[in-house]
Amino acid sequence: MAPKTANSNRGRSPAVHRALKRAILDQALFPGAKLPEDLLGERLGVSRTLVREALVRLSEEGLVDLTPNKGATVARPTLEEGLNLFLTRMALERLVVESLSGKLTKAQIETLTAHIAAEEAAKPEHAVSIRLAGEFHTILAQMTENASLIRYVNETVARSSLILALYGRPHSSDCAVSEHRQILTHLIAAETEPAATLMTHHLDAISTRALLPRHCDRDMKDVLSDYAAAEGLLG
Structure with a gap:
């Protein structure tokens, strides 16, 4: 027994x-x-x-x-960890793109196309949308068959989901999904540099548009004046 x-x-x-x-x-x-x-x-x-x-x-x-x-x-990562994490992802996922450019099989293209369709269908569900968006990146990494790259991408993508849960702001996922589709198009056409550039832009956009505010040098008076004006408290 x-x-x-x-x-x-x-x-x-x-x-x-x-x-x-x-x-x-x-x-x-x-x-x-x-x-x-x-x-x-x-x-x-x-x-x-x-x-x-x-x-x-x-x-x-x-x-x-x-x-x-x-x-x-x-885990509850800090905001600073989130910023550093996305910098790391940019470097790792550029390697992913360079490894796959012009080398995707028909089956792999079909897998990625189906996944992007699932992302589009999940748009109303914010948490599910975040997970599916992350899985697009881990699927790409798995297709490289590079064990070290797969491991590190999986870990950084998973950690990114926690960062998004903590610091993300509600936003439309239209841009993210369309960028996934464009990345796939570049990879199929063996357009390595456009694919890598778009991947970097894509991850940077997540860390600004949908995720993390950049460090701001404005003082409190300047910051609060925007809110005061919106409420009709100025003038």
Whole structure:
């Protein structure tokens, strides 16, 4: 019986990890939320051991913070970490684009085209839209078959979803999806530099338009004057 139990646990371990990761990326579990092993095990119908293994793996991916004597919480990255993260993504994903330009197979093109269609269909659901947008980038990375690149892109994209959940502002996803389609078009045509340039612009746009305010040198008086004017308090 023991070997069967062990085999069963090994088989369910990846599923527990996927379930918790999906919940975090879909913002069902928000940054900073506590993750009690007993409660998670009860809700998922698995042992605390499997939950603990999943939490350790998620911590290695930057999605969970493990604190001695305090347990696990969904990671809560800082604004500065978010800015640095997107700079790192720009460098990594330029490598992805350079690796794939002109080399996509028919099956890969069909996979990416279908995924972009799913992104368009998910526009009303903000959390799902963020996850699908991130998956476009991880799918591209997987197609490079470069294990190191796949790992680092997966980790930075997952962490980016937490940043978006914390600091993102409501916005239309039209631009992001159209840019994904344009990137695919460039890759199919072996237009490496246009694809790489668009990818950099795409990620930079997320970190400004939809995500993170740049550091501002304006003083409080200047900043508040905009709001005062909008409320008719000036003049």
